[in-house]
Amino acid sequence: MxxxxxxxxxxxxxxxxxxxxxxxxxxxxxxxxxxxxxxxxxxxxxxxxxxxxxxxxxxxxxxxxxxxxxxxxxxxxxxxxxxxxxxxxxxxxxxxxxxxxxxxxxxxxxxxxxxxxxxxxxxxxxxxxxxxxxxxxxxxxxxxxxxxxxxxxxGDILATGFYGASLAEMKPDETAIVIGAGPVGIFTAGALARVGKVVMLDTDARRVAAAQGLGFSAAHVVDDNAADVVTQATEGEL
Ligand SMILES: [Zn+2]
Ligand SMILES: [Zn+2]
Structure with a gap:
């Protein structure tokens, strides 16, 4: 074979x-x-x-x-x-x-x-x-x-993402930040979005665009602006 x-x-x-x-x-x-x-x-x-x-x-x-x-x-x-x-x-x-x-x-x-x-x-x-x-x-x-x-x-990435999301024990009034908008990150965000608000971050603009294309709020992190991006994406909440 x-x-x-x-x-x-x-x-x-x-x-x-x-x-x-x-x-x-x-x-x-x-x-x-x-x-x-x-x-x-x-x-x-x-x-x-x-x-x-x-x-x-x-x-x-x-x-x-x-x-x-x-x-x-x-x-x-x-x-x-x-x-x-x-x-x-x-x-x-x-x-x-x-x-x-x-x-x-x-x-x-x-x-x-x-x-x-x-x-x-x-x-x-x-x-x-x-x-x-x-x-x-x-x-x-x-x-x-x-x-x-x-x-x-x-068999792997959906289950991994869902399990990771469950460990966060997210409450409906909370905002989750998912770092990494690759395939596992997208499944993690999908699981968390069933509970509350989710913002995805990635340094790769193509992955950010792919996540946005699936309807997720996602921000491109350049150099060390992650904190600013999170503050902006959560309207000052975080
Ligand atoms: Zn065993
Ligand atoms: Zn695998």
Whole structure:
């Protein structure tokens, strides 16, 4: 199959690699229909991710269909349309049992190197997903109405943005400043805007314009004028 492989030295390339096989009865093999490039993929490309192994497949955001599943997989039928999670949780440790998968004691990630489990990633025709019952979500019910491209956001950047927003514990009469108008920042702002007023800041004029195009209040920060921009955007409130 074709896959995007980490070569090293700031290089990735599409190569022919063996198709993944089931290794344990909790695994599923997903035929990938859509995958995305994350900011984390740019970090590994620029050499900022320790433990990357040359020859490994990268990528951790994906939507696809279940191609094969181990006997222990009970939540997803073969052929089911599924969304993948960017982190791979075990599903059975104490944090996992309380659904705090980000605190899983066996936490791994797809396509991010040897320090996160050395799992081949999803920028490939097929990907092996361990503990598939917890790390895949079937796109059924209301979720079945989402296109693959829309659902793709749920596996990482939308979930990350919403979780970050929830940590702010924002009240309706408050104003939130979101620093960074990239994709995660936009989802964070989208979550916070459901509660109160949001102002986005970025040093990149194109990102400011993109956020404004989506209807957000966003200001371009140049040099060290962030405080002035916030004061202006909040009409002196902050
Ligand atoms: Zn990601
Ligand atoms: Zn766990």
């Amino acid at each position: 074709k896959a995007v492989v980490f070569v090293g030295g700031g290089t990735v390339q599409v190569e022919d690699v063996p198709q993944p096989k089931l290794r344990s009865n909790g695994d599923a093999i997903v035929k990938v229909t859509h995958t995305a490039i994350c900011g984390s993929d740019l970090h590994l490309l620029s050499g900022h991710t320790p433990g990357m192994r040359a020859g490994s497949v990268i990528g951790h955001e994906f939507v696809g269909t279940v191609h094969d599943a181990g006997g222990g997989v009970t939540s997803h039928l073969e052929g089911a349309r599924v969304l993948g999670s960017f982190l791979i949780a075990c599903g059975s440790c104490a944090p996992c049992r309380t659904r705090r998968f980000n605190l899983c004691t066996e936490r791994r990630a797809l396509g991010l190197g040897t320090l996160t489990g050395d799992l081949d990633g999803a920028q490939a025709e097929y990907v092996r997903v361990p503990s598939a019952d917890v790390n895949l979500k079937s796109l059924i019910g209301d979720l079945s109405e989402l296109s693959d491209e829309e659902a793709l956001f749920g």
